[in-house]
Amino acid sequence: MSALLTVEDLRVRFPTRTGVVEAVRGVSFTLGRERLGIVGESGSGKSQTGRAIMGLTPPHADASAKQLAFDGIDLISAPPKLRRDLRGKRIAMILQDPKYSLNPVMSIGRQIVETLRRHERVSRAEARERALDMLAAVQIRDPARVFDLYPHEVSGGMGQRAMIAMMLVAGPELLIADEPTSALDVTVQLEVLSILDKLVAERGMGLIFVSHDLRLVSSFCDRVLVMYAGRIVEEIAASELANARHPYTQGLLNCMPVIGADRHPLPVLDRKPEWAL
Amino acid sequence: MSLATETRPMTRREWLLSDRPQSRLQARLGRAYMTWRRFSANRLAVLGLLILLGLVFVAAFADLLAPHSPVIGNLASARLLPPGSEGYLLGADDQGRDILSRLIHGSRLTLAVVVLVAIIAAPVGLIVGAVAGYAGGWIDAILMRITDIFLAFPKLVLALAFVAALGPGIENAVIAIAITSWPPYARIARAETLTVRNSDYIAAVRLMGASPARIVFRHVIPMCMSSLIVRVTLDMAGIILTAAGLGFLGLGAQPPLPEWGAMIASGRRFILDQWWVATMPGIAILIVSLGFNLLGDGLRDAFDPRESGQ
Amino acid sequence: MNGRRRARSRKAVAAALQFLVVVATTYLGLLAVTFFIGRVIPIDPVLAVLGDRAPAHVVERTREAMGLNLPLYQQFVIYCRQALSGDFGISVLTTNPVMTDIRRVFPATMELATVGTLIGALIGVPLGVLAAVKRGSIADQIVRVIGLVGYSVPIFWLALLALLVFYARLKWVAYPGRIDIVYEYTFSPITGFYLVDALWQRQWDVLRDVFRHIILPASLLGYFSLAYISRMTRSFMLNELQQEYIVAARAKGLSEARIIWAHALRNAAVPLVTVIALSYAGLLEGSVLTETVFSWPGLGLYITNSLQNADMNAVLGGTIIIGSVFIGINLLSDLLYRTLDPRTRAR
Ligand SMILES: Nc1ncnc2c1ncn2[C@@H]1O[C@H](COP(=O)(O)OP(=O)(O)OP(=O)(O)O)[C@@H](O)[C@H]1O
Ligand SMILES: [Mg+2]
Numbered sequence: 025m026s027a028l029l030t031v032e033d034l035r036v037r038f039p040t041r042t043g044v045v046e047a048v049r050g051v052s053f054t055l056g057r058e059r060l061g062i063v064g065e066s067g068s069g070k071s072q073t074g075r076a077i078m079g080l081t082p083p084h085a086d087a088s089a090k091q092l093a094f095d096g097i098d099l100i101s102a103p104p105k106l107r108r109d110l111r112g113k114r115i116a117m118i119l120q121d122p123k124y125s126l127n128p129v130m131s132i133g134r135q136i137v138e139t140l141r142r143h144e145r146v147s148r149a150e151a152r153e154r155a156l157d158m159l160a161a162v163q164i165r166d167p168a169r170v171f172d173l174y175p176h177e178v179s180g181g182m183g184q185r186a187m188i189a190m191m192l193v194a195g196p197e198l199l200i201a202d203e204p205t206s207a208l209d210v211t212v213q214l215e216v217l218s219i220l221d222k223l224v225a226e227r228g229m230g231l232i233f234v235s236h237d238l239r240l241v242s243s244f245c246d247r248v249l250v251m252y253a254g255r256i257v258e259e260i261a262a263s264e265l266a267n268a269r270h271p272y273t274q275g276l277l278n279c280m281p282v283i284g285a286d287r288h289p290l291p292v293l294d295r296k297p298e299w300a301l
Numbered sequence: 302m303s304l305a306t307e308t309r310p311m312t313r314r315e316w317l318l319s320d321r322p323q324s325r326l327q328a329r330l331g332r333a334y335m336t337w338r339r340f341s342a343n344r345l346a347v348l349g350l351l352i353l354l355g356l357v358f359v360a361a362f363a364d365l366l367a368p369h370s371p372v373i374g375n376l377a378s379a380r381l382l383p384p385g386s387e388g389y390l391l392g393a394d395d396q397g398r399d400i401l402s403r404l405i406h407g408s409r410l411t412l413a414v415v416v417l418v419a420i421i422a423a424p425v426g427l428i429v430g431a432v433a434g435y436a437g438g439w440i441d442a443i444l445m446r447i448t449d450i451f452l453a454f455p456k457l458v459l460a461l462a463f464v465a466a467l468g469p470g471i472e473n474a475v476i477a478i479a480i481t482s483w484p485p486y487a488r489i490a491r492a493e494t495l496t497v498r499n500s501d502y503i504a505a506v507r508l509m510g511a512s513p514a515r516i517v518f519r520h521v522i523p524m525c526m527s528s529l530i531v532r533v534t535l536d537m538a539g540i541i542l543t544a545a546g547l548g549f550l551g552l553g554a555q556p557p558l559p560e561w562g563a564m565i566a567s568g569r570r571f572i573l574d575q576w577w578v579a580t581m582p583g584i585a586i587l588i589v590s591l592g593f594n595l596l597g598d599g600l601r602d603a604f605d606p607r608e609s610g611q
Numbered sequence: 612m613n614g615r616r617r618a619r620s621r622k623a624v625a626a627a628l629q630f631l632v633v634v635a636t637t638y639l640g641l642l643a644v645t646f647f648i649g650r651v652i653p654i655d656p657v658l659a660v661l662g663d664r665a666p667a668h669v670v671e672r673t674r675e676a677m678g679l680n681l682p683l684y685q686q687f688v689i690y691c692r693q694a695l696s697g698d699f700g701i702s703v704l705t706t707n708p709v710m711t712d713i714r715r716v717f718p719a720t721m722e723l724a725t726v727g728t729l730i731g732a733l734i735g736v737p738l739g740v741l742a743a744v745k746r747g748s749i750a751d752q753i754v755r756v757i758g759l760v761g762y763s764v765p766i767f768w769l770a771l772l773a774l775l776v777f778y779a780r781l782k783w784v785a786y787p788g789r790i791d792i793v794y795e796y797t798f799s800p801i802t803g804f805y806l807v808d809a810l811w812q813r814q815w816d817v818l819r820d821v822f823r824h825i826i827l828p829a830s831l832l833g834y835f836s837l838a839y840i841s842r843m844t845r846s847f848m849l850n851e852l853q854q855e856y857i858v859a860a861r862a863k864g865l866s867e868a869r870i871i872w873a874h875a876l877r878n879a880a881v882p883l884v885t886v887i888a889l890s891y892a893g894l895l896e897g898s899v900l901t902e903t904v905f906s907w908p909g910l911g912l913y914i915t916n917s918l919q920n921a922d923m924n925a926v927l928g929g930t931i932i933i934g935s936v937f938i939g940i941n942l943l944s945d946l947l948y949r950t951l952d953p954r955t956r957a958r
Contacts, residue, residue: 080861112864119862124855129878129953139863174953191862449633450640453941455896455933458914462645462930465918466652542765546900549767550915565768569904572771573779583768590763598759 028198028230029055029077032091036072036081036254047072047085049254055198059224059231061241061262063276064251070234073251074200077232078117079107094198113143116196121207122183126175132186133159133171136193143194158189162219181212185219192223198230206235217244238265238276250276253300272299339603346599352592360408367402372557374398381575392577394568400581403559407582410560411589414475414544415537421479423533426486431521433487434494435513445491451484457543464552471554474547478540489532493525527604535597538590545586561586634942639691641934645927646690651683653923660923662703699928704920709928712913717932718803719789720902720909724894726806726829731836731894732887736876738837739844743852744871754841761838766897770831770904777827785823787906794820828905832897836890843886847879854878881952888944892937 036048048069053060062070072081079099081087092099094115099107119125127135136155140146146154152171159167162185175183184204191199204220205213221244224231235241241248242262250258250273258270268274275294311319318335322328340346359366368388374380374397382393384400391400433444463477497503498521506520547553548562556563561582568579650656657674658665665673674680678689693699699709742754778786785791789805790798798817800808806825809818851857852875860870895910902911910929917925949955 075858078862080858108864108866110864111862117859117862119855119859121855125859127856127860127874127878129881129951130874131953138865142864176954187859190859446633446636447640450637453637453934453938454641454644455892455930455937457896457899458930458933459644461899461914461918462648462926463652465921465923465926466648538763542763545765546767549765549900550903550918552918562765565765565771569771572775576772576775579768579771583765583772586765586768587760587763590765591759594759594763 027054027093028057028095030091030093031055031077032089034073034076034087034089034092036069036076036085036087038082038085047254048076048087051251051254051256053249053256053259055230055232057197057228057230058247059233059245061245061248062232062234062251063236063238063241063248065236065276068251069254070236070251071202074117074202074232074234077200078111078115079104080111080117109143112139112191112196113194114196115198115200116191116194117200117202118184118187118191118204120203122175122180122187123207125187126183126190128175131172131174132178132190136171136186136190139190140193155189155193158193159186161192161223162186162189163215164189179212180208181216184208184212184216188216188220188223192227195227196229198232199224200232200234202234203236204233205240206237252295255300257299270299271296336603340599343599343602345595346602349592349595349597349599352588353596356408356412356589356592359405360412363405363409367399367405369399369402371398371403371406371559381571381578383575384577384581391581392575394564394578395571395575400564400578403564404561404582404585407559407561407564407585408589410471410554410558411541411544411586414471414478415540415593417475418479418482418540419533419537421475422483423486423529425479426483426488427490427522427525427529429483430487430490430492431494431517431525434491435498435517435521437498441491444487448484448487451481452488454481456481457546460543460547461550461552464547469552469555471558471560474544474553477547478543482536482540485532485536486529489528490522490525493528494521497521497524531597531601531604534593534600537593537597541586541590541593630942630945634938637938638935641931641938642691642694643687645694645931645934646687648930649923649927650679650686650690656923660700660703662921694931699931700924702917702922702925702928704917704922704925709925712925713910713928713932716908716910716913718800719907720895720898720911722789722804722806723825723829723832723898723902723907723909724891725804726825727832727894728836728887728891730830730833731840731890734833735837735840736844736883739841740848740871740876742841742845743848746849751845754845758838758842761835766831766835767900767904769834770828770901773827773831774904783823784827785820786827788908789821789824790817791820791824828901828907832894832901835897836887836894839890839893840883840886844879844883847882848875851875851878881948884947884951885944888940888947892940895933895936 031054032052034048034051035046038045038047051069051073062073064070075081076087076089077092077094077099089100094110097106097110099110102110126132130138133152133155136158137148137151140151140154156167156171159170164170164182164185170178170182170186175186178186184207188204201220205216208216217240223229231245233241233245238248242265245262248260248262248265249256250260250268250270252272258268258273260268260273265273265277268277272295316327317331319327319331322331368390369375374393376397379386379389379393379397379399381395382389382397384390384392386392389399389401391404393399394403429444429448433441433448459481460474460477463480464473467473467476503516503520506516511519544553545560545562545565548560548564549566551563551566554560554563556567564582565579568575568577568582571578656679657670657677660677661670661673678686681689697710699713701707702709702712705712738754738757742751745751774786777783794817798805798809798812798814801811802808805821806818809815809821848871852871857870857875860874865874898907898909899911899914901907902909903915906912910932914926914929916922917929
């Protein structure tokens with residue numbers, strides 16, 4: 025399996041008033057055309073890992089790596105122009121909350137068309153056609169109507185589907201989904217996930233699925249990275265999760281309720297400082 | 302208190318920064334200290350503060366600092382002397398009066414105007430806003446409608462009209478400016494009141510049987526103070542400019558008072574040949590209102606770090 | 612579906628009604644305040660209008676004509692009726708009806724304020740954007756200082772210095788007034804906006820002359836609106852640039868230029884419209900002092916001349932007109948806000 029993405033010793037540092045915060049501290053992994061889950065508690069550096077791969081680390085922060093390569097392209101030495109061309113075209117990212125991640129004063133259709141016309145020379149009419157097709161592909165029943173709606177006029181689930189359409193319309197090979205369903209109602213979460221699942225399978229994309237929901241990740245992905253304090257503490261096949269060795273992973277597993285089991289006392293994640301070393 | 306002193310004597314700084322203050326005073330001082338540290342880290346804001354301290358100093362000791370009389374000139378030998386002349390650092394005006402001395406004495410008028418406007422307009426706005434916000438309902442609706450009406454007016458033109466009716470003079474200028482400056486304070490006070498009105502601690506005070514008046518004066522109004530102080534400081538520059546504008550139009554302070562705006566007006570006739578007569582008072586106005594603006598900006602950033610531009 | 616549409620249109624009607632109430636009460640308040648200034652504060656309003664050298668029979672006649680022997684509330688009703696029909700009485704100074712005078716001078720002020728706002732917005736918005744994008748840089752500091760000085764400098768003083776430098780010393784601009792006396796009789800304006808009229812009639816030498824007259828006062832007013840607009844643009848842009856949709860736009864691969872101008876600024880434009888409208892209103896007011904310095908024959912000069920001659924009818928008429936324009940501009944900016952922001956747009 026040729027690697028789609030190679031990450032070696034990725035570090036992200038934020039200078040702050042009280043000193044430098046290392047949000048990501050030496051993350052390494054490779055990814056083929058498969059589904060990789062990243063789990064970990066809040067603040068463990070999952071989003072910053074994803075953003076560093078996209079090249080979207082905030083300007084005041086500093087991202088470095090021994091190696092960061094996408095399909096044979098060295099991303100570290102790549103000029104900004106090339107990275108911009110890759111973004112949206114070959115590597116895409118879905119953000120958490122459609123309420124904030126769609127431009128509120130631009131219609132949904134225009135935002136999808138914008139991605140397409142940024143990366144491909146297509147006529148206005150053709151771009152509209154493809155955007156409508158894309159909206160249909162994320163199972164929006166009335167694409168022509170939704171095309172002209174503004175983000176505040178659609179529900180959260182519909183907004184997230186529009187977001188997926190916007191990011192997938194140019195046909196990327198790698199998708200980074202940063203908690204794509206955690207801002208949604210439980211009832212629509214599954215719907216959106218199954219749409220995502222289907223598209224990833226159909227198009228043979230690589231997927232990095234960021235979440236703090238271990239069960240969701242294990243059912244959705246092939247492989248799971250467990251992050252703690254900016255490091256990967258365990259890498260494990262999703263099917264093997266029950267046999268996890270690292271105490272942090274076991275702790276996360278223990279936090280998941282099992283129907284019928286006695287839940288007293290409620291388990292509390294027990295953190296040991298040496299895991300962060 | 303005793304516990305802390307027993308274990309280890311605290312430095313004054315630690316006492317101020319303690320996250321477990323033992324008394325209300327300590328908490329208050331601690332907060333003031335934090336604000337001061339944020340404020341003093343901003344060099345421009347400190348510059349603004351220094352300018353204003355300088356203004357107060359000059360105004361207080363005008364009699365000692367001024368080398369000449371501000372109203373009686375030396376027509377015979379000093380008329381329209383250029384800056385840098387012997388004994389007339391900034392030059393002299395058409396009546397042979399030392400411009401520097403007039404500026405020094407004029408600082409009193411400037412200071413008096415801003416202080417008077419602030420102590421008239423700020424309390425009015427504060428009370429209107431706090432009452433409207435706390436009472437709610439139709440009282441709120443009516444008070445805010447009145448406030449909005451005043452906000453929709455052109456301030457300077459309205460002040461002009463007031464002075465026209467009241468007659469020119471510095472007292473009337475102060476009244477006119479005050480009448481037109483209170484509405485923004487009412488807006489701010491109302492917004493702040495609305496946020497504290499429903500807070501738990503106000504509910505607790507109410508449960509303890511405090512009267513509405515007591516709640517408004519003892520608990521709501523103090524919460525509005527910091528945003529109000531910032532806004533008043535920022536408005537001071539505008540007040541100075543308006544007062545100077547009225548003076549320039551001959552509606553503010555009357556001659557021979559050394560009011561800076563009126564000095565510009567009288568220097569206007571000589572602008573082509575004796576530029577300094579009109580220029581010097583303008584620089585004084587610019588420096589002082591810049592001082593207020595810098596201070597106001599710094600205070601805003603210190604009181605509310607979230608809003609900070611930097 | 613039908614019910615929902617009806618509910619929505621009922622809501623729109625309610626909003627429009629509320630809007631009307633706001634405008635009406637604001638206008639009523641304006642009239643009440645000017646009534647108070649003109650009729651209640653002066654010890655004898657007749658003398659305030661006529662001056663104290665008027666013969667006794669004229670005073671008596673005017674007293675009756677003004678309805679001063681009626682109770683105050685009736686006077687107010689009459690006052691409102693007259694003001695609403697554009698009757699502000701006779702100007703003592705010019706002996707014309709105040710409304711006639713205002714109609715003559717008003718376009719001059721509008722033209723000055725419009726050109727000033729254009730200068731302020733066309734320079735101020737890009738400066739604010741630059742300061743926000745390059746936050747903390749030298750450019751940001753410079754924009755900040757430009758703004759601070761603009762907030763702190765007395766406009767009439769800066770105007771005097773500008774005249775001294777650009778008119779007296781450098782001779783780059785023309786002064787006084789709007790147009791050279793040579794063209795006063797050969798040029799017949801239609802709209803009252805001399806720049807537009809000269810352009811329309813293809814009178815190039817007139818256009819040049821008008822431009823040389825307007826450029827200095829308009830630039831000064833423009834500087835003041837620039838100070839305000841650039842500062843507000845900076846803070847709105849900073850707010851927009853940290854939103855999540857900006858990250859999404861970057862993730863789409865858009866260029867920084869497109870992100871800044873087409874996404875962030877487009878969102879910042881919603882509150883910016885209000886700011887620009889307010890600064891336009893502010894310039895109308897600032898014209899009182901500027902016009903005095905430049906002898907610009909507009910409403911501001913008219914008001915100050917009337918003030919100096921204790922011509923109360925003219926002063927109050929001018930105040931009401933400027934107040935009405937303020938109300939109108941507020942209204943307009945509200946409407947613009949609604950059309951720019953799809954979240955408040957009535958569909
Ligand atoms: N702008 C910033 N300035 C300073 N530190 C930051 C900044 N953004 C992120 N960090 C640091 O990076 C760490 C990791 O952040 P990240 O957003 O990657 O966490 P996460 O794993 O995605 O958490 P969550 O589940 O809450 O989204 C945080 O703990 C924080 O300390
Ligand atoms: Mg995250």
